[in-house]
Amino acid sequence: MLWLSVIVILSTKGLFAQNINAGARITAMGQTGVALQEVWSVQSNQAGLASLHKPIAAISYLNTIVGTEINTQSIVFAYPYGHQTFGWSMQSFGFSAFKERRYGFAYARNFNDVLFASLNFNYHQLSIAGYGHTGTYSVEAGLQYKPSESLIIGAHVVNPSASSYDAAVDAILPVFAEAGSSYLFSDKVLLSTALVVSSKRIADFRTGLEYSVIPQLAFRGGVSTHPFKQYAGFGYAIDHLCIDGALSSHPALGYSPQISLAYEF
Amino acid sequence: MSFKRQLLLLVLVISFQSGFTQTETDPFIETLLESIAENNQSETDYSELSERLYFIKQHPYDLNTVNLEQLTDLVFLNPLQITSFLDYRRDNGPFVEIQELQLIDLFTEETVQYMIPFIMIAKPGMLEIKKSQAKSTHELMTTYSRTIEKQKGYLVPDTVSHYTGSPFKLLNRYRYHYGKNVSGAVTMEKDAGEPFGASTKPYGFDFYSASLFIRNGRYVKKLALGDYSLQFGQGLSLWSGLSFGKGANIAGIAKLQSGLKPYSSTNETEFFRGVAATIAIKHFELTPFISYHAVDASVNTADTLINESQISSLSITGLHRTATELDNKGAASQLVFGSVIQYSGKALRSGVIVYQTRYNYNLESGQSLYNKFEFAGSTLTNSSVYYNYTWNNLYSFAEVSHSVNSGFALISGLMGSLSNKVSAVLFYRNYQKNYYSFFNKAINEGSNASNESGFYSGLTVALTPKTEISFYTDFFRFPWLRYRVDAPSSGRELLAQASWSLKKGTKLSFRYKSNVKEQNDAGENTINYLVPVHKDNYRLDFLTKLNANFQFRNRVEVVQYKKALNSQLGLLIYQDVLYKPMGSKLSGNFRVAFFHCDAYDSRIYAFENDVLYSYSIPAYQDKGYRFYLNTRYRLSRSIDAWFKYAITQYSSGEDIGSGLDLIEGRHKSDFKIQVRYSLK
Numbered sequence: 023m024l025w026l027s028v029i030v031i032l033s034t035k036g037l038f039a040q041n042i043n044a045g046a047r048i049t050a051m052g053q054t055g056v057a058l059q060e061v062w063s064v065q066s067n068q069a070g071l072a073s074l075h076k077p078i079a080a081i082s083y084l085n086t087i088v089g090t091e092i093n094t095q096s097i098v099f100a101y102p103y104g105h106q107t108f109g110w111s112m113q114s115f116g117f118s119a120f121k122e123r124r125y126g127f128a129y130a131r132n133f134n135d136v137l138f139a140s141l142n143f144n145y146h147q148l149s150i151a152g153y154g155h156t157g158t159y160s161v162e163a164g165l166q167y168k169p170s171e172s173l174i175i176g177a178h179v180v181n182p183s184a185s186s187y188d189a190a191v192d193a194i195l196p197v198f199a200e201a202g203s204s205y206l207f208s209d210k211v212l213l214s215t216a217l218v219v220s221s222k223r224i225a226d227f228r229t230g231l232e233y234s235v236i237p238q239l240a241f242r243g244g245v246s247t248h249p250f251k252q253y254a255g256f257g258y259a260i261d262h263l264c265i266d267g268a269l270s271s272h273p274a275l276g277y278s279p280q281i282s283l284a285y286e287f
Numbered sequence: 288m289s290f291k292r293q294l295l296l297l298v299l300v301i302s303f304q305s306g307f308t309q310t311e312t313d314p315f316i317e318t319l320l321e322s323i324a325e326n327n328q329s330e331t332d333y334s335e336l337s338e339r340l341y342f343i344k345q346h347p348y349d350l351n352t353v354n355l356e357q358l359t360d361l362v363f364l365n366p367l368q369i370t371s372f373l374d375y376r377r378d379n380g381p382f383v384e385i386q387e388l389q390l391i392d393l394f395t396e397e398t399v400q401y402m403i404p405f406i407m408i409a410k411p412g413m414l415e416i417k418k419s420q421a422k423s424t425h426e427l428m429t430t431y432s433r434t435i436e437k438q439k440g441y442l443v444p445d446t447v448s449h450y451t452g453s454p455f456k457l458l459n460r461y462r463y464h465y466g467k468n469v470s471g472a473v474t475m476e477k478d479a480g481e482p483f484g485a486s487t488k489p490y491g492f493d494f495y496s497a498s499l500f501i502r503n504g505r506y507v508k509k510l511a512l513g514d515y516s517l518q519f520g521q522g523l524s525l526w527s528g529l530s531f532g533k534g535a536n537i538a539g540i541a542k543l544q545s546g547l548k549p550y551s552s553t554n555e556t557e558f559f560r561g562v563a564a565t566i567a568i569k570h571f572e573l574t575p576f577i578s579y580h581a582v583d584a585s586v587n588t589a590d591t592l593i594n595e596s597q598i599s600s601l602s603i604t605g606l607h608r609t610a611t612e613l614d615n616k617g618a619a620s621q622l623v624f625g626s627v628i629q630y631s632g633k634a635l636r637s638g639v640i641v642y643q644t645r646y647n648y649n650l651e652s653g654q655s656l657y658n659k660f661e662f663a664g665s666t667l668t669n670s671s672v673y674y675n676y677t678w679n680n681l682y683s684f685a686e687v688s689h690s691v692n693s694g695f696a697l698i699s700g701l702m703g704s705l706s707n708k709v710s711a712v713l714f715y716r717n718y719q720k721n722y723y724s725f726f727n728k729a730i731n732e733g734s735n736a737s738n739e740s741g742f743y744s745g746l747t748v749a750l751t752p753k754t755e756i757s758f759y760t761d762f763f764r765f766p767w768l769r770y771r772v773d774a775p776s777s778g779r780e781l782l783a784q785a786s787w788s789l790k791k792g793t794k795l796s797f798r799y800k801s802n803v804k805e806q807n808d809a810g811e812n813t814i815n816y817l818v819p820v821h822k823d824n825y826r827l828d829f830l831t832k833l834n835a836n837f838q839f840r841n842r843v844e845v846v847q848y849k850k851a852l853n854s855q856l857g858l859l860i861y862q863d864v865l866y867k868p869m870g871s872k873l874s875g876n877f878r879v880a881f882f883h884c885d886a887y888d889s890r891i892y893a894f895e896n897d898v899l900y901s902y903s904i905p906a907y908q909d910k911g912y913r914f915y916l917n918t919r920y921r922l923s924r925s926i927d928a929w930f931k932y933a934i935t936q937y938s939s940g941e942d943i944g945s946g947l948d949l950i951e952g953r954h955k956s957d958f959k960i961q962v963r964y965s966l967k
Contacts, residue, residue, distance in 0.1 A: 213746075243711070250779045250781075
C-alpha cells in the first residue's frame with residue numbers, strides 16, 4: 023500500500039519537482055527562508071549569506087516519506103570574505119534507483135548591512151537506474167533589505183529562464199518567485215512570512231515562528247497553505263555546534279522528520 | 288506604592304481621563320457572539336450570556352475583590368490575562384485607579400477598554416456598596432413576536448400535519464436578585480405555532496423553567512435548586528449551555544469553566560433540573576448534582592414486533608407545534624447524577640468528573656453504516672480528569688475522558704504569551720469514534736466531539752497598539768464515516784484577520800476564512816467517492832462613530848463555494864446606523880442589507896441587533912433586500928419598551944421557505960414587542 027502511494031506521488035508531476043531543502047530550522051519555520059539569514063540561506067535565499075561573519079558548514083538529512091528509503095541529503099558551506107560571502111551546496115534527493123542531484127555555487131554581497139544581494143548557479147543531474155542520466159543548469163537571484171535591526175524584507179526568484187531537462191525526460195525544474203519578511207518582536211520571538219508564487223500552482227502563503235526559551239534553545243513552528251502543511255521543530259546550540267530537528271506533516275504524505283547539524287569555525 | 292508606579296499612574300490617569308465618558312461594549316459582544324454562531328449553526332440562545340454581561344455592567348465588579356470565577360464571566364479575557372491580573376493584585380496590593388490595569392503585563396489597551404464598563408473600585412464606606420449588599424431587585428420582561436405573513440402550517444386543513452397553535456411567540460421572564468448572593472429566575476415560553484392555554488398540559492405555556500441560586504455560604508459556596516448548568520474542564524465530558532468554538536478570538540480555544548451556574552435560558556433541552564451544590568473545604572471543592580426531567584423523543588412503543596419500547600431519536604429543537612411534535616414532547620425521561628471534585632491551587636487547577644446519564648428506554652443506534660458506532664443503550668457512565676496549569680507566560684490545559692465500556696477522548700493544549708506582542712496557541716484533540724457524552728461541548732469540526740482528531744495552531748500578533756493580526760490553521764481527520772461522507776475523511780480550516788483601530792471609534796477589519804472538507808460526490812450511488820468541498824469567506828468590516836449620537840457600521844462579505852462542478856458565489860452588503868444619544872429616552876438602530884447568493888451553500892450568516900438580551904444570527908440566502916428597525920423607548924424610570932420590525936424582500940421566486948413554514952409571495956416580515964419592568 024505504501025509503495026503504491028509512493029508510485030502515485032512520484033507520478034504526479036507537481037509533487038515530483040525537486041524540493042529544495044533548507045535545513046531543519048527553516049523547514050520548522052514553515053519553509054519561510056526568503057527573509058531569514060543563516061548558512062542554509064544558500065538553499066533558500068542566498069542573499070541571507072551576506073550577513074554571515076564566520077565560515078559555517080552544515081549537513082542535513084530529511085526522510086521525505088516515512089517508511090520508505092526516499093530521502094533528501096544536503097551539505098552546505100559558506101565562507102564570508104569582507105563584504106562578500108561565497109556559498110557551496112550539494113543536495114541529493116530520491117532513492118537507489120532514482121536520484122536527483124543539485125550542485126550550487128552562490129555569491130552574495132552585503133551593502134552596509136542594509137541591503138544584501140546574491141546570485142546563484144546550479145547544476146542539476148537526474149539519474150534513473152536502467153535509463154541513464156541527464157543534466158541541466160539554472161540560476162537564482164535574491165535580495166534582502168534590512169531597514170531596521172528587527173525587520174528583514176526578502177525577495178527571491180528561482181530559475182526565471184525556465185530551464186529544464188531535455189524534452190525526453192518527464193521531470194521538471196521548479197520555477198517560482200517568493201517574497202516575505204521576518205520580524206524580531208523581542209530577543210525571544212521571531213516571526214517570518216513568505217508568499218511563494220510558482221509558474222504551475224497558485225500562491226502558497228507560509229508563516230513561521232521561532233521562540234527562544236533561553237539563548238541556546240529554541241522551539242519553532244510553521245504552516246503553509248498550499249499544500250496545507252504543518253511544521254514543528256527545535257534547535258539547540260552548544261559552543262560552535264548547532265543541532266536542529268524538524269517535523270513536517272503533509273495531509274497525504276504524512277510526517278517527514280529531519281535533522282541538521284551546523285558547525286561555525 | 289513605589290515612586291515609579293505612582294509616576295506611571297499619574298501619566299495614565301491624565302492621558303485616559305477622556306476614556307471614561309463613553310464606552311461602547313456592544314460591538315465587541317456582537318463580534319464574539321457572531322464568531323460562536325458561525326461555528327454552531329444551530330439556534331443557540333445567547334440571552335444568558337448577554338443578560339449576565341448586562342447585569343455585571345449594572346453591578347460592576349470591584350477590582351480589589353473580584354475573583355477568578357467572576358473574571359471568567361468576562362469572556363474576552365483569556366486565562367493568561369486572568370492569571371496575570373490576579374498576580375498583579377497579589378504583588379502590588381489593592382488597585383487605586385482603574386487605569387492601573389494598563390500596567391498589567393498582558394493587558395492591551397483594548398482589553399482595558401473592554402473591561403472598563405464591567406469594573407469599578409469600591410472606596411471604603413462607599414454608600415452604594417452597603418446598599419447593594421442587602422437590596423432586592425426585580426425584573427419582569429414580556430416579549431411578543433410574530434411573522435406577519437401566514438405560513439402554510441396555519442393554513443392547511445386540520446386533517447393533515449399542521450401547526451396546532453397560534454402564530455405568535457410569547458416569552459415571559461422574571462429575574463430576582465437579593466444582593467449579590469441570591470438570585471432567582473422564572474422563564475415561561477410559547478414558541479410560534481405551539482398551542483397556548485387550557486387545551487395543553489402543562490397549563491398555559493409550553494415551556495417553564497425556574498431556578499433559585501444561592502452563593503457564598505460558609506461551606507456551601509453555591510446551591511442551585513431547579514434548573515441549572517454545569518461547565519467543567521474543557522467541555523469534553525460535562526458542559527451544558529453556551530460554549531465558544533474556533534473563531535477570530537484565538538485564545539478562546541481554551542475553555543474557561545464556570546462550574547455550577549443558574550440556568551435562565553430558553554433552550555428547552557440542554558439543562559439540568561434538580562439540585563446541585565458546590566461545597567468548598569480549603570483548596571477542594573465538591574460539586575454533587577442530581578437532575579431529572581422529561582425529554583422529547585420519538586419512541587417506538589413495545590408491540591408484537593419489539594419486546595420493549597425504544598427511543599429511536601432524541602429531539603433537541605424544543606418545538607412542539609404539530610401533532611407529531613406534541614406526541615414526542617416529554618415522551619422519555621432523563622436522569623443524570625454524579626459529582627465533580629476539584630482542587631484549586633495558586634497555579635494549578637485539576638479535577639475529576641464522574642456521572643451517569645440514564646434514560647427510561649433504550650436508545651437505538653441508527654441503521655446506516657456511518658452511525659454504526661453511535662451510542663446504544665439506556666445508561667451511560669462518564670468519567671473524566673482535567674487540569675490547567677499556569678507557569679510564567681505559559682498556560683497548559685488538558686482533559687482525558689472516558690465513556691465507560693466504550694471509547695476515550697483527549698484534549699491537550701498550550702497557550703503562550705511569547706512576548707507582549709505575540710501570543711500563540713497549540714491545541715491537539717483526539718476523540719475516538721465510540722466516545723460518547725450527552726453533555727459534550729469540546730472543540731470540534733464535526734457535529735460533536737466524537738470520531739475526530741485534529742491539530743490546531745493559532746497566532747495573535749499586535750504589530751502596533753492599533754493593528755492586530757490573528758491567524759489560525761486547523762487540520763482534522765474523521766477516522767470513521769459521517770453523514771454524507773462514505774469514507775474516512777479529512778480537511779483543514781484557515782482563518783486570518785487583520786484589524787486596524789484608525790482613531791477613536793473607527794475600526795476597520797478584514798477577514799479571510801477558508802475551509803476544505805471531503806464529502807460524497809453528487810452521484811446517486813449506494814457508496815460514493817469523496818470530493819473536496821471548498822468554502823472561502825472574505826469579509827470587510829468598517830465601524831465608525833460619526834458623532835456622539837450616531838455610529839455607522841458597514842460590511843461587505845463574499846463567499847465562494849466549490850464542490851466538483853458545482854460552484855456558487857454569495858454576496859452580502861449592509862449598512863447599519865446606530866443612534867444612541869446620551870441621556871435620551873429614545874435610542875435605536877436600523878439596517879439595510881443587499882444579498883445575492885446563488886444557492887443554499889453560499890448563504891451568509893450575519894449578526895443582527897435585536898431587543899435587549901435577544902440576539903439573532905440569520906442566514907442571508909437567495910437574492911433580495913432586508914431591512915430592520917429596532918427601537919428602545921424609556922417610558923419611565925422603571926419601564927422600558929423595545930420594538931423591532933424586519934422585512935425581507937426577495938427578487939425572484941414564488942414562495943419563501945419550505946414545508947409548513949412556507950410563505951406564498953416574495954416578502955416576509957416580522958415584528959417583536961418587548962416591555963421590561965424593573966424594580967430596584
